[in-house]
Amino acid sequence: MKIESKDILITIIGLILTALLSISINLEKIGLKQFLSNNFILIIAISVSIIIVVYMKINEINQELDNQKIEQNRLSEKLKIHEHLINIKAEIKTLQKEVFKK
Numbered sequence: 001m002k003i004e005s006k007d008i009l010i011t012i013i014g015l016i017l018t019a020l021l022s023i024s025i026n027l028e029k030i031g032l033k034q035f036l037s038n039n040f041i042l043i044i045a046i047s048v049s050i051i052i053v054v055y056m057k058i059n060e061i062n063q064e065l066d067n068q069k070i071e072q073n074r075l076s077e078k079l080k081i082h083e084h085l086i087n088i089k090a091e092i093k094t095l096q097k098e099v100f101k102k
Contacts, residue, residue, distance in 0.1 A: 016047045
């Protein structure tokens with residue numbers, strides 16, 4: 001089973017939301033509810049922006065990997081063509097030697 005970036009992103013979102021919920025419960029117990037209400041939107045905005053940046057970076061990396069796979073396949077095909085050309089040249093040389101010996 002392959003872990004994809006979407007799975008990682010969902011896990012990160014779950015961890016952040018769990019942490020925010022536990023912080024809010026602890027702050028309410030301590031009596032810092034006003035701190036939470038003032039900064040809760042800021043905390044959520046920062047968390048969402050971090051998640052978006054991480055998701056975009058993961059997509060960039062995946063696109064680069066796809067491009068590298070395509071380039072690798074193209075270079076592999078070129079290598080096969082060159083190997084065939086080398087074999088053809090070797091066969092031509094052996095045929096020339098046989099013809100000119102006679």
